[in-house]
Amino acid sequence: MRCGLVCLLAVLGLFGCDALLFRTPIYPSYLEPDSSTGQFELILRREQTAQTLNGDNLVATLGNSRFAYAPRLSNEITFRTGYAFRHAGVAGSDVRTWYYMLRDLDPAASRYRAIVFGLDDFDDEDGLFDPNDDMRSLHYVIARLRWSDAWDFARSFDSRRLQFEALRGALLKGFVYQADFRAFLSDPRKRIDYVQLCRRGYESWTYDYVETNNSLAGLEVDWSAWTAKYPPGTDQDQRDTIRNFLMRKPAPQIGRIANYRRLWFGRILDRYRGSRTRIIFIRLPRGPLPRPDDAARKASGSVLEFAARPNVLLCDEHAFDSLEHPELFRDALHLNRDGIARFSPMLAEKIRSMLGPSTQR
Amino acid sequence: MLFNTTTFFIFLAVVLVLFYSSPRPWRKYILLVASYYFYASWNPKFIALLLTLTVIDYTAGMWLEKVSAARARKAVLILSLTANLGFLGFFKYYNFLGRNLALLLGRPENAFFLDIVLPLGISFHTFQSISYVVDVYRGQQKAVRNPIDYALFICFFPQLVAGPIVRARHFFHDLLDWHSPSTDDVSRGLMLMTLGLTKKMAFADQFARIANDYFGHVAANPGMLTAWSGVFAFGLQIYFDFSGYTDMAIGMALLLGFHFPVNFRRPYLASSITDFWRRWHISLSTWLRDYLYIPLGGNRGGRWRTYRNLMLTMLLGGLWHGASWNFVIWGGYQGALLSVERVFRGDRPVGEGRPWLYPLKAIVTFALALVGWVFFRSANLTESLAVLRQMFAGAPGHILLEPWHWGLAGVSLVVALGEEHSEWLERLTKAPVLAYASGLAVMFFFLEMFGAFDVAIPFIYFQF
Numbered sequence: 001m002r003c004g005l006v007c008l009l010a011v012l013g014l015f016g017c018d019a020l021l022f023r024t025p026i027y028p029s030y031l032e033p034d035s036s037t038g039q040f041e042l043i044l045r046r047e048q049t050a051q052t053l054n055g056d057n058l059v060a061t062l063g064n065s066r067f068a069y070a071p072r073l074s075n076e077i078t079f080r081t082g083y084a085f086r087h088a089g090v091a092g093s094d095v096r097t098w099y100y101m102l103r104d105l106d107p108a109a110s111r112y113r114a115i116v117f118g119l120d121d122f123d124d125e126d127g128l129f130d131p132n133d134d135m136r137s138l139h140y141v142i143a144r145l146r147w148s149d150a151w152d153f154a155r156s157f158d159s160r161r162l163q164f165e166a167l168r169g170a171l172l173k174g175f176v177y178q179a180d181f182r183a184f185l186s187d188p189r190k191r192i193d194y195v196q197l198c199r200r201g202y203e204s205w206t207y208d209y210v211e212t213n214n215s216l217a218g219l220e221v222d223w224s225a226w227t228a229k230y231p232p233g234t235d236q237d238q239r240d241t242i243r244n245f246l247m248r249k250p251a252p253q254i255g256r257i258a259n260y261r262r263l264w265f266g267r268i269l270d271r272y273r274g275s276r277t278r279i280i281f282i283r284l285p286r287g288p289l290p291r292p293d294d295a296a297r298k299a300s301g302s303v304l305e306f307a308a309r310p311n312v313l314l315c316d317e318h319a320f321d322s323l324e325h326p327e328l329f330r331d332a333l334h335l336n337r338d339g340i341a342r343f344s345p346m347l348a349e350k351i352r353s354m355l356g357p358s359t360q361r
Numbered sequence: 362m363l364f365n366t367t368t369f370f371i372f373l374a375v376v377l378v379l380f381y382s383s384p385r386p387w388r389k390y391i392l393l394v395a396s397y398y399f400y401a402s403w404n405p406k407f408i409a410l411l412l413t414l415t416v417i418d419y420t421a422g423m424w425l426e427k428v429s430a431a432r433a434r435k436a437v438l439i440l441s442l443t444a445n446l447g448f449l450g451f452f453k454y455y456n457f458l459g460r461n462l463a464l465l466l467g468r469p470e471n472a473f474f475l476d477i478v479l480p481l482g483i484s485f486h487t488f489q490s491i492s493y494v495v496d497v498y499r500g501q502q503k504a505v506r507n508p509i510d511y512a513l514f515i516c517f518f519p520q521l522v523a524g525p526i527v528r529a530r531h532f533f534h535d536l537l538d539w540h541s542p543s544t545d546d547v548s549r550g551l552m553l554m555t556l557g558l559t560k561k562m563a564f565a566d567q568f569a570r571i572a573n574d575y576f577g578h579v580a581a582n583p584g585m586l587t588a589w590s591g592v593f594a595f596g597l598q599i600y601f602d603f604s605g606y607t608d609m610a611i612g613m614a615l616l617l618g619f620h621f622p623v624n625f626r627r628p629y630l631a632s633s634i635t636d637f638w639r640r641w642h643i644s645l646s647t648w649l650r651d652y653l654y655i656p657l658g659g660n661r662g663g664r665w666r667t668y669r670n671l672m673l674t675m676l677l678g679g680l681w682h683g684a685s686w687n688f689v690i691w692g693g694y695q696g697a698l699l700s701v702e703r704v705f706r707g708d709r710p711v712g713e714g715r716p717w718l719y720p721l722k723a724i725v726t727f728a729l730a731l732v733g734w735v736f737f738r739s740a741n742l743t744e745s746l747a748v749l750r751q752m753f754a755g756a757p758g759h760i761l762l763e764p765w766h767w768g769l770a771g772v773s774l775v776v777a778l779g780e781e782h783s784e785w786l787e788r789l790t791k792a793p794v795l796a797y798a799s800g801l802a803v804m805f806f807f808l809e810m811f812g813a814f815d816v817a818i819p820f821i822y823f824q825f
Contacts, residue, residue, distance in 0.1 A: 008798075182763075
């Protein structure tokens with residue numbers, strides 16, 4: 001009896017310590033800014049601050065690093081579009097993490113005029129990688145997870161091992177913060193100083209960020225033989241992205257991405273059902289050279305299904321095809337400075353045309 | 362099935378439920394089956410070896426009690442020892458001897474090589490078997506009639522693979538007169554299980570990363586501070602790893618109603634090497650004392666005989682750990698230190714002296730222990746010498762430990778000093794519920810924040 005009580009209290013004590021440190025702002029405020037969680041939290045806080053500084057003509061964009069545009073350039077034509085653009089995208093993230101980002105960024109589901117999701121493709125193309133089992137999600141959203149999310153979040157993983165890890169992490173966040181916490185203990189002063197520096201500078205660093213002007217000009221791909229001719233001076237990273245992304249071999253199409261998108265975009269759309277916020281999907285410039293459309297037999301287009309919902313808008317798939325040139329990409333995935341300079345105003349104009357004139361109060 | 366895995370905890374939970382929900386006469390059968398299952402989960406083939414040794418020593422025990430003629434008794438003892446040491450020698454030392462013989466004969470190093478897998482825990486259960494047969498021979502232990510009881514003594518899963526080496530009289534006292542564990546026992550058991558798991562996962566495995574990095578790339582890590590910090594990391598790893606395992610073994614035995622002897626008593630607080638060996642792997646050092654050092658004559662034959670006996674005991678103790686010259690040298694080093702210490706100490710009892718000198722003595726003893734660990738951990742003699750060269754004559758180098766590692770070491774030192782003076786961990790188990798639960802919660806939290814969950818580092822002593 002005594003031992004049972006001791007065990008119970010000890011477990012409660014563990015949850016209490018964990019909650020005190022990691023479910024209050026005490027520790028999450030001092031996460032390593034360059035970590036996945038730290039980046040996610042910095043972006044979330046930056047956008048929460050931006051909400052207070054802007055009116056009700058805000059448009060939030062969400063995506064991974066492929067959604068490379070400069071809100072600063074889009075906002076240079078706000079006088080014409082009437083909308084202020086903010087980017088809440090996180091490199092390496094996906095729709096599961098965007099769901100948790102939006103839930104805390106826009107708790108009442110009404111703050112934005114539109115939320116724009118940038119996707120590689122409206123069709124659902126499965127890759128070799130199972131998005132359900134992307135463990136990075138846990139690290140991105142750990143500070144956002146609530147007790148009530150634990151079971152549901154863990155079940156969104158396919159593998160039993162990852163389900164266990166996710167459940168453990170969602171219940172006891174210390175398991176996920178371990179490495180960060182130990183690094184913090186190694187030099188708390190340095191961490192605190194760096195966090196404070198990031199808090200002061202992050203808005204301007206990111207808003208005024210200027211992308212490199214490297215390009216893939218001269219890249220040629222023979223799609224009949226799936227071979228590439230690299231331009232002189234192409235570095236290893238660029239070659240890797242060309243090989244692994246642009247020229248990836250089609251994987252068996254088993255509907256994994258479709259299910260994943262239906263689940264997580266479905267949840268986002270459900271949150272915004274009846275809201276004034278429009279949900280917009282755009283297809284990002286696919287790459288320096290478009291892959292052949294028939295490279296993979298895509299069985300579905302879940303985004304097209306979402307278009308049937310009242311507050312969902314689909315941007316013309318080919319709206320940004322004109323940017324798919326090697327000279328506008330720094331590697332096979334990302335637009336370069338020139339590409340961003342063209343894409344940003346194009347995006348703003350396109351969104352304005354879809355939303356109609358701003359009714360800024 | 363490592364003690365620090367979910368699989369093992371599920372296994373333990375099932376065993377505990379089956380054990381306590383079964384009628385009392387069935388319980389030892391449950392433990393026996395569970396123990397064989399536990400052993401078979403590593404390598405089922407060696408169950409046969411375990412059974413063979415069990416049958417031999419059980420029979421030897423029975424014969425020793427039946428036979429009264431001194432010669433016959435001695436013959437039975439020799440037969441049993443030959444079988445035990447024969448198996449141990451073949452599995453553990455054959456290739457070592459073969460390699461050295463080949464070198465002596467000028468043959469290729471692998472001329473006599475056999476692909477032998479070392480059965481898990483053979484060194485431990487062999488010593489346990491030997492102690493039983495010798496005790497029966499000496500008349501200090503009655504032969505066990507029930508083969509199930511004897512089989513359980515040999516294969517009891519909490520201590521089967523890495524000790525502590527339990528004496529027959531302790532084990533059978535608990536088994537034959539089994540009582541449900543008291544509340545104190547369960548409290549202590551839970552505390553020890555948690556403490557052991559924390560020691561292993563939050564301390565040993567974290568220091569293991571540094572030690573493995575260092576000893577895996579000695580040539581690439583030159584420098585005096587580098588070498589000392591790598592060896593320091595190993596020194597902490599091996600202590601937390603082995604004592605963590607032992608704590609868990611003692612803890613789970615308590616939950617099952619068995620009492621194992623203490624195996625570690627804060628060895629790095631020792632004030633001399635003699636003191637160190639009274640605190641480190643106590644079940645082995647007392648075994649070596651009772652079955653080797655004393656039969657060799659102990660300290661009864663004069664000074665030089667004492668030194669000889671110390672050296673022989675420690676050399677064999679070193680060799681017990683593993684079949685390599687490094688372990689022999691490690692044993693010899695320990696024997697030499699014990700002998701030198703005895704020269705200076707004379708007949709004065711250990712620990713006597715000026716109290717204000719204690720910190721210095723403890724630091725020197727710790728440093729000497731660290732030097733010994735170089736031979737223990739290095740892959741071969743050449744590597745050991747390279748590490749020692751760096752430790753004593755290297756360029757400054759850099760410290761491999763990060764500040765939080767020092768934090769861990771500091772916490773463990775504070776806990777050990779507190780425990781040394783007031784045995785507060787023991788008292789905590791008897792403290793009010795809230796205090797005890799808080800202690801456990803702190804350990805759980807430590808485990809959560811510092812436990813190495815992303816790697817599975819086996820217990821060091823499993824290889825012996």
